[in-house]
Amino acid sequence: MGKYSKLKERILSGTADSNIEFRELCRLLFRLGFEERVKGDHHIFVKDNIAEIINLQPNGSKAKPYQVKQVRSILIKYILGDVDVD
Numbered sequence: 001m002g003k004y005s006k007l008k009e010r011i012l013s014g015t016a017d018s019n020i021e022f023r024e025l026c027r028l029l030f031r032l033g034f035e036e037r038v039k040g041d042h043h044i045f046v047k048d049n050i051a052e053i054i055n056l057q058p059n060g061s062k063a064k065p066y067q068v069k070q071v072r073s074i075l076i077k078y079i080l081g082d083v084d085v086d
Contacts, residue, residue, distance in 0.1 A: 002086030004028050011072050012081050017065040022058040025071065029054065031085040032075075050078055 001009075007028055010016050026043055030036060034045040034054070045054040052074055056067050075081045 004031055004085040008075070008081060008085055011068060012075060014069075014072060017068040018062065020063045020068050022056070022061060022063045025056065025063045025068065028085060029071070032080055032083060050074065 004024075004027070007020070007024055011020065011025075011028075026036065026045075029045045032047075034047045037044045037046075041057050043056045045056070052070075054067075054071060054074065056063060058064075
């Protein structure tokens with residue numbers, strides 16, 4: 001199991017929402033096929049066939065816990081948790 005598969009599992013488990021690195025979360029979304037746009041400290045992720053827009057801002061070097069929860073709900077809703085990211 002690679003680095004990003006482990007990160008995806010941590011996100012899906014919901015046990016470490018306040019301990020996810022912001023850069024790693026952004027890289028995971030990019031590996032899942034999302035396109036990134038940056039405006040200031042806002043990193044906006046979009047993907048075809050996904051209605052939601054993911055808007056992330058760093059909290060120091062970590063991702064904000066509520067935004068990790070939003071990413072988890074999108075991974076589950078669109079069954080992106082089964083995609084190989086490594």
